[in-house]
Amino acid sequence: GPATALVVAAGSGVRLGAVRAGSPVPKALVEVGGRPLVAHAVAGLLDAGVTDVVVAVPAEHRDAFAAVLPAEVALVPGGATRTGSVRNALARCADGAGPVLVHDAARPFTPAAVVARVLAALAAGARAVVPVLPVVDTTVEVDGDRVVAEVARAALRRVQTPQGFDRATLVAAYAAVTDQQVFTDDASVVRALGVPVHTVPGDELAAKITVPHDLVLAERHAVAR
Ligand code: CTP
Ligand code: MG
Numbered sequence: 001g002p003a004t005a006l007v008v009a010a011g012s013g014v015r016l017g018a019v020r021a022g023s024p025v026p027k028a029l030v031e032v033g034g035r036p037l038v039a040h041a042v043a044g045l046l047d048a049g050v051t052d053v054v055v056a057v058p059a060e061h062r063d064a065f066a067a068v069l070p071a072e073v074a075l076v077p078g079g080a081t082r083t084g085s086v087r088n089a090l091a092r093c094a095d096g097a098g099p100v101l102v103h104d105a106a107r108p109f110t111p112a113a114v115v116a117r118v119l120a121a122l123a124a125g126a127r128a129v130v131p132v133l134p135v136v137d138t139t140v141e142v143d144g145d146r147v148v149a150e151v152a153r154a155a156l157r158r159v160q161t162p163q164g165f166d167r168a169t170l171v172a173a174y175a176a177v178t179d180q181q182v183f184t185d186d187a188s189v190v191r192a193l194g195v196p197v198h199t200v201p202g203d204e205l206a207a208k209i210t211v212p213h214d215l216v217l218a219e220r221h222a223v224a225r
Contacts (some may be wrong), residue, residue, distance in 0.1 A: 002098035003119060004052040005162065006089035009065065010078020011037045011107035012058070015211050019136045024082040026058050028105040029065070030215065033222025037209060039068045040108030045162070046070070048115035050101065054092045055083035071078065084179045086186060094171050099123075102170075102186045103162035109207040109221055117200040118164040128190045131202030132157035160202040163187050169195055 013027025022068035042053055052074075057065040066075060076092050078085040093100070099122045101115070113155040114131050121129040133134055133154040143151040165173075165188050173190040183189050187197045209215055 001103065002051045002096070003051040003094050004054065004092070004093050004098065004167075005042075005048065005078055005101040005103055007038065007041055007045070007053060007055045007103050007105050008078070008085045008087060008089070009041075010056045010058050010085040011082065011106070013106075016209065016215065017212070026061055027059070029061065029068070030209075032108060032209075032215065032218045035094065035222075036068045037051055037108045038065065038105040041103060041105045041110070042069055042073060042109070044110055044112065045101070045103060045115065046158050048112040049119070050115070051098070052093065052096060054089040054167050055105070055172050074108070079179060081179055081182075083177075083181075083189065083222045086098050087179065089172055090171065091176055094167075096167065097200040097213050098167065100167050100170050101162040104208055106209045107161055108209065110160075111203050113202050114160070114200075114206050115162055118162055121198050122166065124163045126164075126198035127169045128197040129161045130185070130187045130197055130199055131162070131206060132199045133160065133202045133204065134158075136173055157199065158202070159185060159187065160206045160208070161185070165190060169193075 009028035011027055016027050018025040018030045029036045036092055054074045056078040057075050076088045118129045135153040139151045139153045140147045173193045176193055177189055193198050209218055
């Protein structure tokens with residue numbers, strides 16, 4: 001059936017710090033394997049069977065995004081925060097049909113199998129689904145530079161995207177919060193409404209490109225595949 005993906009690509013990528021000809025390059029336009037991150041991310045979703053894609057882009061770079069994306073993709077201006085960008089993209093498709101996935105453009109090589117697991121959990125009745133991975137490092141709480149507690153990592157998970165939602169649930173959740181509240185993902189927005197969030201296995205290949213080292217790994221993957 002139909003499924004919509006909202007791809008958030010409107011961040012500036014301060015931690016990546018990409019520069020071209022003396023000007024900062026938005027992270028989603030940074031190329032890996034000769035293709036911008038956002039183009040990889042959108043192609044991956046379409047290959048995985050998503051039928052409609054809305055991409056939130058930095059308003060001042062709209063033409064550059066349109067030039068690297070398929071014509072059927074809708075573009076909307078991003079917001080000041082990730083939550084604001086999702087809100088703008090959701091407004092564009094609130095009356096569509098089928099589930100809604102929300103995906104970071106900064107996860108260009110997310111395997112189709114991850115998308116399939118999220119969609120399958122939604123089809124089985126979950127209203128909110130997130131792909132997760134275990135935490136592999138010892139994890140501690142600090143006060144300044146001093147360790148004050150170890151955290152039991154067995155129960156911790158790293159949360160990836162795409163996150164999947166029943167459409168009406170996501171629309172209601174965004175209507176109930178403001179962009180002044182701080183959320184780093186969409187499952188948190190839905191959980192704020194008391195909706196249970198189901199987990200499925202994520203994949204290291206769905207890792208987010210955040211710092212320059214992540215780009216080195218992604219480039220190696222792009223060359224090898
Ligand atoms: N994002 C967005 N709108 C914003 C902020 C972030 O659409 N106002 C998107 C980014 O484009 C990215 C995803 O949210 O695909 C995850 O955010 P993050 O990795 O933090 O990207 P940036 O905010 O661009 O990076 P940084 O925080 O280093 O500036
Ligand atoms: Mg950010």
